Amino acid sequence: MAMSERRRLTADALWEADDAVRALDEGLRAHGIALPSLGVDPLSCAMVDPRPLIELGRCNLATARQLVELLGRCPK
Numbered sequence: 001m002a003m004s005e006r007r008r009l010t011a012d013a014l015w016e017a018d019d020a021v022r023a024l025d026e027g028l029r030a031h032g033i034a035l036p037s038l039g040v041d042p043l044s045c046a047m048v049d050p051r052p053l054i055e056l057g058r059c060n061l062a063t064a065r066q067l068v069e070l071l072g073r074c075p076k
Contacts, residue, residue, distance in 0.1 A: 010050050014040070017052035024054070033066045035059055 017040045025038055037057020044053040059067075 013050050
């Protein structure tokens with residue numbers, strides 16, 4: 001694979017990961033939930049063939065309970 005093609009694929013993967021983080025953040029905030037550490041895990045992007053992971057991070061007990069309540073309202 002040519003270097004320019006690899007760079008494009010890397011940029012696409014990072015853009016998609018950033019977009020997923022924004023969408024998740026907006027969706028959670030719409031329900032009054034904020035995850036302050038939400039973001040793209042930089043180590044997962046450091047490989048030659050990056051496979052970005054979303055870091056949900058840490059949250060306090062009240063936020064964890066809000067997430068549990070929200071998930072409990074969702075259909076399975």
